Amino acid sequence: MSEEKRFTTEELAKFDGQEGRPAYTAANGFVYDVTESKMWRNGSHVRKHLAGRDLTAELLLAPHPEDRVESQPRVGVLVDGAKREGTESDLPAFARIMYNLHAHPASVHFPIALVTVAALLHVLSYAFGGSVCGSQGAVNFCESAAVVNLYLGVLLSPAPIVSGLVDWKYQFDGALTRLFVWKLSLTFLFLIVGIGAVAVHLFGGPEIVYEALVIALGPMVLALGFIGGRITFPTI
Amino acid sequence: MSEERRANVKEIKAMIQVATLAIPRERESRDMYRKAAKNAPGELSKQLFERLAKDEEQHALKLKAIIKYLKEELDRLKD
Numbered sequence: 001m002s003e004e005k006r007f008t009t010e011e012l013a014k015f016d017g018q019e020g021r022p023a024y025t026a027a028n029g030f031v032y033d034v035t036e037s038k039m040w041r042n043g044s045h046v047r048k049h050l051a052g053r054d055l056t057a058e059l060l061l062a063p064h065p066e067d068r069v070e071s072q073p074r075v076g077v078l079v080d081g082a083k084r085e086g087t088e089s090d091l092p093a094f095a096r097i098m099y100n101l102h103a104h105p106a107s108v109h110f111p112i113a114l115v116t117v118a119a120l121l122h123v124l125s126y127a128f129g130g131s132v133c134g135s136q137g138a139v140n141f142c143e144s145a146a147v148v149n150l151y152l153g154v155l156l157s158p159a160p161i162v163s164g165l166v167d168w169k170y171q172f173d174g175a176l177t178r179l180f181v182w183k184l185s186l187t188f189l190f191l192i193v194g195i196g197a198v199a200v201h202l203f204g205g206p207e208i209v210y211e212a213l214v215i216a217l218g219p220m221v222l223a224l225g226f227i228g229g230r231i232t233f234p235t236i
Numbered sequence: 237m238s239e240e241r242r243a244n245v246k247e248i249k250a251m252i253q254v255a256t257l258a259i260p261r262e263r264e265s266r267d268m269y270r271k272a273a274k275n276a277p278g279e280l281s282k283q284l285f286e287r288l289a290k291d292e293e294q295h296a297l298k299l300k301a302i303i304k305y306l307k308e309e310l311d312r313l314k315d
Binding site: 056057058060061171172173175177178179231234 | 252302
Protein backbone atom coordinates (compact mmCIF):
# COMPACT_ATOMS: atom_id res chain seq x y z
CA MET A 1 0.00 0.00 0.00
CA SER A 2 1.48 3.32 -1.09
CA GLU A 3 1.97 6.02 1.53
CA GLU A 4 -0.59 8.81 1.50
CA LYS A 5 0.37 12.29 0.37
CA ARG A 6 1.18 14.55 3.31
CA PHE A 7 -0.18 18.09 3.41
CA THR A 8 0.60 20.97 5.72
CA THR A 9 -2.11 23.56 6.43
CA GLU A 10 -0.16 25.97 4.21
CA GLU A 11 -0.10 23.49 1.31
CA LEU A 12 -3.76 22.68 1.77
CA ALA A 13 -4.65 26.38 1.42
CA LYS A 14 -3.52 26.25 -2.25
CA PHE A 15 -6.40 23.85 -3.06
CA ASP A 16 -9.10 26.46 -2.56
CA GLY A 17 -11.29 25.58 -5.58
CA GLN A 18 -10.90 29.10 -6.99
CA GLU A 19 -10.04 29.87 -10.64
CA GLY A 20 -10.18 26.22 -11.68
CA ARG A 21 -7.96 24.92 -8.88
CA PRO A 22 -9.02 21.66 -7.17
CA ALA A 23 -11.02 22.00 -3.95
CA TYR A 24 -9.60 20.06 -1.03
CA THR A 25 -10.78 20.14 2.52
CA ALA A 26 -9.49 18.49 5.69
CA ALA A 27 -11.23 16.82 8.60
CA ASN A 28 -9.87 14.88 11.55
CA GLY A 29 -6.37 14.71 10.11
CA PHE A 30 -7.27 13.62 6.57
CA VAL A 31 -7.55 15.57 3.31
CA TYR A 32 -10.51 15.05 0.97
CA ASP A 33 -11.11 16.11 -2.63
CA VAL A 34 -14.48 17.88 -2.86
CA THR A 35 -13.95 19.33 -6.35
CA GLU A 36 -16.62 17.11 -7.89
CA SER A 37 -19.03 17.28 -4.99
CA LYS A 38 -22.41 18.81 -5.80
CA MET A 39 -22.40 20.42 -2.38
CA TRP A 40 -19.35 22.52 -3.19
CA ARG A 41 -19.20 25.36 -5.73
CA ASN A 42 -16.10 27.40 -6.51
CA GLY A 43 -14.45 26.19 -3.34
CA SER A 44 -17.37 27.04 -1.09
CA HIS A 45 -19.99 24.97 0.70
CA VAL A 46 -23.29 26.77 1.41
CA ARG A 47 -21.33 30.01 0.99
CA LYS A 48 -19.95 29.56 4.49
CA HIS A 49 -17.28 26.86 4.55
CA LEU A 50 -14.25 27.34 2.35
CA ALA A 51 -12.05 24.78 0.64
CA GLY A 52 -8.34 24.77 1.39
CA ARG A 53 -9.02 24.75 5.14
CA ASP A 54 -9.15 22.31 8.00
CA LEU A 55 -12.87 21.99 8.75
CA THR A 56 -12.63 19.60 11.72
CA ALA A 57 -14.22 22.00 14.20
CA GLU A 58 -16.76 23.39 11.73
CA LEU A 59 -17.94 19.84 11.01
CA LEU A 60 -18.78 19.35 14.66
CA LEU A 61 -21.29 22.18 14.33
CA ALA A 62 -22.67 21.02 10.96
CA PRO A 63 -26.34 20.00 10.71
CA HIS A 64 -25.29 16.77 8.96
CA PRO A 65 -23.22 13.81 10.20
CA GLU A 66 -19.49 14.35 10.46
CA ASP A 67 -18.82 11.51 8.04
CA ARG A 68 -20.38 13.41 5.09
CA VAL A 69 -16.94 14.79 4.18
CA GLU A 70 -15.34 11.43 4.81
CA SER A 71 -17.39 9.93 1.98
CA GLN A 72 -15.44 12.11 -0.50
CA PRO A 73 -12.24 10.77 -2.13
CA ARG A 74 -9.39 10.85 0.38
CA VAL A 75 -6.23 12.33 -1.11
CA GLY A 76 -3.86 12.55 1.83
CA VAL A 77 -3.23 13.35 5.45
CA LEU A 78 -2.98 16.74 7.12
CA VAL A 79 0.13 16.71 9.25
CA ASP A 80 -0.49 19.83 11.35
CA GLY A 81 -4.29 20.00 11.56
CA ALA A 82 -6.84 19.30 14.28
CA LYS A 83 -7.45 15.63 15.00
CA ARG A 84 -10.52 14.06 16.49
CA GLU A 85 -8.52 11.25 18.02
CA GLY A 86 -5.96 12.32 20.54
CA THR A 87 -4.98 12.60 24.14
CA GLU A 88 -5.33 15.67 26.30
CA SER A 89 -2.18 16.71 28.05
CA ASP A 90 -2.43 16.05 31.77
CA LEU A 91 -2.54 18.77 34.41
CA PRO A 92 0.70 20.00 36.00
CA ALA A 93 1.49 18.12 39.23
CA PHE A 94 0.43 20.92 41.62
CA ALA A 95 -2.87 21.45 39.76
CA ARG A 96 -3.52 17.70 39.77
CA ILE A 97 -2.93 17.55 43.56
CA MET A 98 -5.28 20.51 44.15
CA TYR A 99 -7.88 18.94 41.86
CA ASN A 100 -7.66 15.56 43.63
CA LEU A 101 -7.98 17.25 47.02
CA HIS A 102 -10.95 19.31 45.78
CA ALA A 103 -9.07 22.30 47.18
CA HIS A 104 -11.42 24.98 45.90
CA PRO A 105 -14.81 23.52 46.91
CA ALA A 106 -13.32 22.36 50.23
CA SER A 107 -11.94 25.79 51.16
CA VAL A 108 -14.40 28.21 49.61
CA HIS A 109 -17.20 27.73 52.16
CA PHE A 110 -15.18 29.08 55.08
CA PRO A 111 -14.77 32.71 53.95
CA ILE A 112 -18.31 32.71 52.54
CA ALA A 113 -19.82 31.60 55.85
CA LEU A 114 -17.56 33.68 58.08
CA VAL A 115 -17.91 36.94 56.16
CA THR A 116 -21.67 36.48 55.73
CA VAL A 117 -22.02 35.99 59.49
CA ALA A 118 -19.86 39.07 60.12
CA ALA A 119 -22.13 41.16 57.88
CA LEU A 120 -25.26 39.68 59.45
CA LEU A 121 -24.06 40.37 62.99
CA HIS A 122 -23.43 44.00 62.10
CA VAL A 123 -26.91 44.32 60.58
CA LEU A 124 -28.46 42.76 63.70
CA SER A 125 -26.40 44.95 65.95
CA TYR A 126 -27.35 48.03 63.92
CA ALA A 127 -31.05 47.09 64.03
CA PHE A 128 -31.41 45.85 67.59
CA GLY A 129 -28.37 47.14 69.45
CA GLY A 130 -26.98 44.90 72.18
CA SER A 131 -30.23 43.00 72.78
CA VAL A 132 -29.51 40.20 70.29
CA CYS A 133 -26.05 39.01 71.37
CA GLY A 134 -25.88 40.78 74.67
CA SER A 135 -23.49 43.49 75.81
CA GLN A 136 -21.29 44.45 78.68
CA GLY A 137 -20.67 48.13 79.18
CA ALA A 138 -19.73 49.62 75.82
CA VAL A 139 -18.94 46.19 74.35
CA ASN A 140 -21.62 44.80 72.01
CA PHE A 141 -20.99 41.07 71.66
CA CYS A 142 -22.48 40.97 68.12
CA GLU A 143 -19.84 43.45 67.00
CA SER A 144 -17.05 41.57 68.78
CA ALA A 145 -18.11 38.30 67.15
CA ALA A 146 -18.35 40.07 63.79
CA VAL A 147 -14.74 41.23 64.09
CA VAL A 148 -13.52 37.67 64.72
CA ASN A 149 -15.56 36.34 61.78
CA LEU A 150 -14.35 39.11 59.48
CA TYR A 151 -10.66 38.63 60.34
CA LEU A 152 -10.89 34.84 59.91
CA GLY A 153 -12.88 35.16 56.67
CA VAL A 154 -10.38 37.55 55.10
CA LEU A 155 -7.40 35.59 56.45
CA LEU A 156 -8.67 32.32 54.96
CA SER A 157 -9.71 33.79 51.60
CA PRO A 158 -6.34 33.28 49.80
CA ALA A 159 -6.89 29.49 49.88
CA PRO A 160 -10.09 29.48 47.76
CA ILE A 161 -8.83 32.35 45.62
CA VAL A 162 -5.60 30.57 44.67
CA SER A 163 -7.27 27.17 44.21
CA GLY A 164 -10.07 28.85 42.23
CA LEU A 165 -7.56 30.52 39.93
CA VAL A 166 -5.78 27.19 39.40
CA ASP A 167 -9.11 25.50 38.57
CA TRP A 168 -10.03 28.34 36.23
CA LYS A 169 -6.72 28.12 34.40
CA TYR A 170 -6.47 24.35 34.09
CA GLN A 171 -10.08 23.09 34.20
CA PHE A 172 -11.66 25.90 32.22
CA ASP A 173 -8.59 26.81 30.16
CA GLY A 174 -8.65 30.37 31.50
CA ALA A 175 -11.86 31.13 29.62
CA LEU A 176 -13.09 34.70 29.99
CA THR A 177 -16.79 34.06 29.53
CA ARG A 178 -19.42 36.21 31.26
CA LEU A 179 -19.55 34.04 34.40
CA PHE A 180 -15.78 34.02 34.85
CA VAL A 181 -15.47 37.76 34.24
CA TRP A 182 -18.07 38.33 36.96
CA LYS A 183 -16.38 35.89 39.31
CA LEU A 184 -12.91 37.37 38.81
CA SER A 185 -14.17 40.95 39.16
CA LEU A 186 -16.13 40.19 42.32
CA THR A 187 -13.17 38.30 43.82
CA PHE A 188 -10.95 41.32 43.22
CA LEU A 189 -13.57 43.61 44.75
CA PHE A 190 -13.98 41.24 47.72
CA LEU A 191 -10.24 41.38 48.40
CA ILE A 192 -10.13 45.17 48.24
CA VAL A 193 -13.21 45.64 50.45
CA GLY A 194 -12.22 42.83 52.87
CA ILE A 195 -8.68 44.09 53.36
CA GLY A 196 -10.07 47.63 53.55
CA ALA A 197 -12.49 46.67 56.34
CA VAL A 198 -9.73 44.93 58.31
CA ALA A 199 -7.41 47.92 57.84
CA VAL A 200 -10.06 50.44 58.92
CA HIS A 201 -10.76 48.35 62.06
CA LEU A 202 -7.10 47.73 62.80
CA PHE A 203 -6.10 51.37 62.50
CA GLY A 204 -9.17 52.73 64.25
CA GLY A 205 -10.79 54.35 61.23
CA PRO A 206 -14.35 55.72 61.22
CA GLU A 207 -16.78 53.13 62.55
CA ILE A 208 -19.43 53.92 59.95
CA VAL A 209 -16.93 53.18 57.14
CA TYR A 210 -15.90 49.92 58.79
CA GLU A 211 -19.51 48.81 59.24
CA ALA A 212 -20.47 49.77 55.69
CA LEU A 213 -17.55 47.76 54.29
CA VAL A 214 -18.37 44.68 56.37
CA ILE A 215 -22.06 44.81 55.46
CA ALA A 216 -21.14 45.25 51.77
CA LEU A 217 -19.06 42.07 51.97
CA GLY A 218 -22.17 39.99 52.75
CA PRO A 219 -23.96 40.24 49.38
CA MET A 220 -20.57 40.14 47.67
CA VAL A 221 -19.63 36.69 49.00
CA LEU A 222 -23.17 35.43 48.46
CA ALA A 223 -22.94 36.53 44.81
CA LEU A 224 -19.55 34.81 44.54
CA GLY A 225 -21.07 31.62 45.96
CA PHE A 226 -23.98 31.88 43.55
CA ILE A 227 -21.69 32.26 40.54
CA GLY A 228 -19.57 29.36 41.80
CA GLY A 229 -22.75 27.29 41.94
CA ARG A 230 -23.64 28.27 38.37
CA ILE A 231 -20.20 27.11 37.24
CA THR A 232 -20.26 23.84 39.18
CA PHE A 233 -23.93 23.00 38.62
CA PRO A 234 -24.80 24.86 35.41
CA THR A 235 -28.41 25.83 34.91
CA ILE A 236 -28.42 26.78 31.27
CA MET B 237 -23.02 46.42 14.62
CA SER B 238 -26.21 45.20 12.88
CA GLU B 239 -29.01 43.48 14.78
CA GLU B 240 -28.26 40.16 13.03
CA ARG B 241 -24.58 40.36 13.83
CA ARG B 242 -25.34 41.19 17.46
CA ALA B 243 -27.62 38.14 17.66
CA ASN B 244 -24.87 35.98 16.17
CA VAL B 245 -22.35 37.26 18.71
CA LYS B 246 -24.79 36.52 21.53
CA GLU B 247 -25.41 33.00 20.26
CA ILE B 248 -21.71 32.24 19.84
CA LYS B 249 -20.96 33.55 23.34
CA ALA B 250 -23.69 31.29 24.74
CA MET B 251 -22.21 28.28 22.92
CA ILE B 252 -18.71 29.09 24.21
CA GLN B 253 -20.08 29.43 27.75
CA VAL B 254 -21.82 26.05 27.70
CA ALA B 255 -18.92 24.24 26.01
CA THR B 256 -16.47 25.76 28.53
CA LEU B 257 -18.52 24.59 31.51
CA ALA B 258 -18.94 21.13 29.97
CA ILE B 259 -15.21 20.36 29.54
CA PRO B 260 -14.43 19.71 33.24
CA ARG B 261 -17.45 17.39 33.38
CA GLU B 262 -16.05 15.30 30.53
CA ARG B 263 -12.68 15.22 32.29
CA GLU B 264 -14.27 14.18 35.58
CA SER B 265 -16.07 11.32 33.83
CA ARG B 266 -12.85 10.34 32.07
CA ASP B 267 -10.96 10.28 35.38
CA MET B 268 -13.72 8.24 37.02
CA TYR B 269 -13.61 5.62 34.23
CA ARG B 270 -9.81 5.57 34.29
CA LYS B 271 -9.89 4.89 38.02
CA ALA B 272 -12.53 2.20 37.49
CA ALA B 273 -10.37 0.61 34.76
CA LYS B 274 -7.37 0.63 37.07
CA ASN B 275 -9.33 -1.14 39.80
CA ALA B 276 -11.32 -3.36 37.45
CA PRO B 277 -11.74 -6.94 38.72
CA GLY B 278 -11.54 -8.49 35.23
CA GLU B 279 -10.40 -7.92 31.67
CA LEU B 280 -13.92 -7.32 30.32
CA SER B 281 -14.73 -4.54 32.78
CA LYS B 282 -11.26 -3.06 32.31
CA GLN B 283 -11.79 -2.87 28.55
CA LEU B 284 -15.23 -1.33 28.97
CA PHE B 285 -14.02 1.38 31.37
CA GLU B 286 -11.00 2.16 29.21
CA ARG B 287 -13.26 2.57 26.20
CA LEU B 288 -15.65 4.82 28.11
CA ALA B 289 -12.68 6.88 29.40
CA LYS B 290 -11.48 7.31 25.83
CA ASP B 291 -14.96 8.43 24.73
CA GLU B 292 -15.03 11.10 27.42
CA GLU B 293 -11.55 12.23 26.43
CA GLN B 294 -12.73 12.65 22.84
CA HIS B 295 -15.74 14.66 24.01
CA ALA B 296 -13.41 17.06 25.82
CA LEU B 297 -11.24 17.38 22.71
CA LYS B 298 -14.29 18.00 20.55
CA LEU B 299 -15.47 20.72 22.90
CA LYS B 300 -12.03 22.33 22.82
CA ALA B 301 -12.04 22.27 19.01
CA ILE B 302 -15.52 23.82 18.99
CA ILE B 303 -14.48 26.57 21.39
CA LYS B 304 -11.40 27.37 19.29
CA TYR B 305 -13.51 27.63 16.14
CA LEU B 306 -16.22 29.69 17.85
CA LYS B 307 -13.64 32.13 19.21
CA GLU B 308 -12.29 32.61 15.69
CA GLU B 309 -15.84 33.22 14.45
CA LEU B 310 -16.39 35.72 17.25
CA ASP B 311 -13.22 37.62 16.35
CA ARG B 312 -14.33 37.63 12.71
CA LEU B 313 -17.75 39.03 13.63
CA LYS B 314 -16.26 41.71 15.86
CA ASP B 315 -13.84 42.93 13.14
